[in-house]
Amino acid sequence: MNIIETKAPLPIDDIKKYFTDKSIFYNVDYDKCNLKGSKLLTYLSNLDLPCDIKNIDDNLIFDYLNSISLVTIPSLEKKVIQILLEFKGILKNELYKDFIEKNKDILQKWVNKLESLRLYNMFMLNSPEFKNYVESFPKDETKDISGINFVSLLKNEEFYLFYNILNTNNDLKYYVNYFNDYMFKGKNLFAYWSSDKNPLFLLTWAIVNGKGIEYINAKKQDKDVNKNVSLV
8 A cells, every 4th residue: 555645635646646546545634624524524435535634623523524525534534434433332432522512413313324324224125024013113205314424334334333232223223224225425335234244134144044053152262252343
């Protein structure tokens, strides 16, 4: 990987380098950026180059939680995973206690969507029985894409600690448009849920294809791999 330290907007010469060297990765210094907050996230989403942001602050995290621009920013994904796990009480270190107190509403919206992906895990199987079951839950027909980056977390293995504590089924919703439409930069939800980091998807898929026991045995052999996952 060839890392270029830069700011946003990216200099044209730095952008050009990517077209001759696909190993380039841009490390954007937020302190030096002329673009801030949602403007930066929209810019990086449209640019669609491999990048991360360093020196992020709480304001940028807030804008990311509310953003309508789907973007891959590892540092923000890691921070939001930490925040959500603290919010749910899975992690007890309270690194983001003040942030959580100020932003409970948007965090709860993310939790509601992410919890309801347990329903999507059945819905995706295209079984009439499962679909009928999912459709029996309260419907949410929102087309609002604010907070769209909840799908960006799904490629991170450490995110799935989120499902160690589950809300009751009464809190789950059938998100009609999220579950059915191509709302995520031209992709559907399956493109994100079917991550090879997602144990819920992998187990369900293995069972459907008659390989559930093999999968469980493989995971037992691998059980110590994630014990020391660091999120901070």
